[in-house]
Amino acid sequence: MQIDPVVASAKPGSAASRSNAAELPRANRVIHIPDFTLDGDLTAEQSDFFETFGFIRFKRFVSRERAQSLYQSVLEIDAKLVADGREKVNGVPLIFGKRADGTRYVQRIPFGSLQSDAFHTFLQDPRFQGITRTAGQGYRIAEDERDGLVINRFRNEPGAKYKRLGWHTDSLRDLFYFEKPRRYLNVGFYLTDSPAEVGGLRVLPCTHNQPISSMLTRKMHFVNDVPDVDELAITAEAGDLTIHDGRIWHRTALSTLTGDASERCVSYLPLMDGPLKRKTESSKMPFYFRLKGLVGY
Numbered sequence: 001m002q003i004d005p006v007v008a009s010a011k012p013g014s015a016a017s018r019s020n021a022a023e024l025p026r027a028n029r030v031i032h033i034p035d036f037t038l039d040g041d042l043t044a045e046q047s048d049f050f051e052t053f054g055f056i057r058f059k060r061f062v063s064r065e066r067a068q069s070l071y072q073s074v075l076e077i078d079a080k081l082v083a084d085g086r087e088k089v090n091g092v093p094l095i096f097g098k099r100a101d102g103t104r105y106v107q108r109i110p111f112g113s114l115q116s117d118a119f120h121t122f123l124q125d126p127r128f129q130g131i132t133r134t135a136g137q138g139y140r141i142a143e144d145e146r147d148g149l150v151i152n153r154f155r156n157e158p159g160a161k162y163k164r165l166g167w168h169t170d171s172l173r174d175l176f177y178f179e180k181p182r183r184y185l186n187v188g189f190y191l192t193d194s195p196a197e198v199g200g201l202r203v204l205p206c207t208h209n210q211p212i213s214s215m216l217t218r219k220m221h222f223v224n225d226v227p228d229v230d231e232l233a234i235t236a237e238a239g240d241l242t243i244h245d246g247r248i249w250h251r252t253a254l255s256t257l258t259g260d261a262s263e264r265c266v267s268y269l270p271l272m273d274g275p276l277k278r279k280t281e282s283s284k285m286p287f288y289f290r291l292k293g294l295v296g297y
């Protein structure tokens with residue numbers, strides 16, 4: 001039997017070791033995901049890995065304790081949005097789930113760092129400048145543009161609206177904003193553990209190097225969520241940071257667990273270049289969200 005490198009290299013008790021090797025996709029037995037550390041700018045080895053495969057994972061970007069404390073801030077933002085009866089932030093609609101007792105919680109929080117000092121401070125970490133330099137000249141962390149810092153809480157329970165995402169590429173989003181697709185680094189910071197059984201990010205490695213035609217048509221965007229034989233599960237622990245190229249095909253798999261155990265909380269950093277396009281409370285709902293409604297998530 002072939003040994004799964006992800007599981008074989010995992011420390012006992014870590015998120016990866018809890019995953020059953022048989023449940024992990026075939027690609028995880030072939031591609032070993034290294035445990036990189038981000039100290040400042042990406043090293044040559046890290047850039048090579050990222051440019052070759054279209055994704056990278058940095059372990060322990062912050063301690064588990066700091067990640068847990070930031071997760072508490074997510075719960076505070078959530079409680080305030082619900083108590084204030086908010087439906088949108090800066091024109092971007094909130095996505096709500098409903099608990100068994102009928103109370104609401106927010107599953108997709110846009111502009112997170114404008115609503116919490118803890119997240120605003122987190123984004124001042126100088127290592128993020130190393131990431132903006134990798135994105136390209138003139139890139140900035142855009143706390144008040146597009147959707148700002150997005151905090152996703154995927155959950156699998158009857159009242160949840162945001163449980164999974166079908167196959168897609170992020171670069172297409174620029175087209176929905178009527179802008180030319182830019183180099184798009186999707187930087188995910190994990191607030192909770194993400195072993196394979198909470199679902200999570202599945203990528204088709206190297207598809208960022210595809211022609212535009214295949215970026216548009218390889219699969220039906222967001223509608224198709226059938227597992228692919230070549231997909232790779234990117235598992236992570238609270239405090240880890242991942243980057244995937246916006247052109248890579250990826251999906252968010254449904255958790256096999258339910259309720260609180262199924263929650264996967266990941267925040268995505270807003271990287272932009274070009275002229276500033278600040279959003280305010282009078283900003284209109286982006287066209288992209290009307291389409292979201294059509295594909296049913």
Ligand SMILES: O=C(O)CCC(=O)C(=O)O
Nearest residue numbers: 165170188200201252266
């Ligand atoms: O679940 C994730 O980490 C990825 C989410 C995602 O692909 C997206 O919001 O575009």
Ligand SMILES: [Fe+2]
Nearest residue numbers: 168169170250
């Ligand atoms: Fe995505």
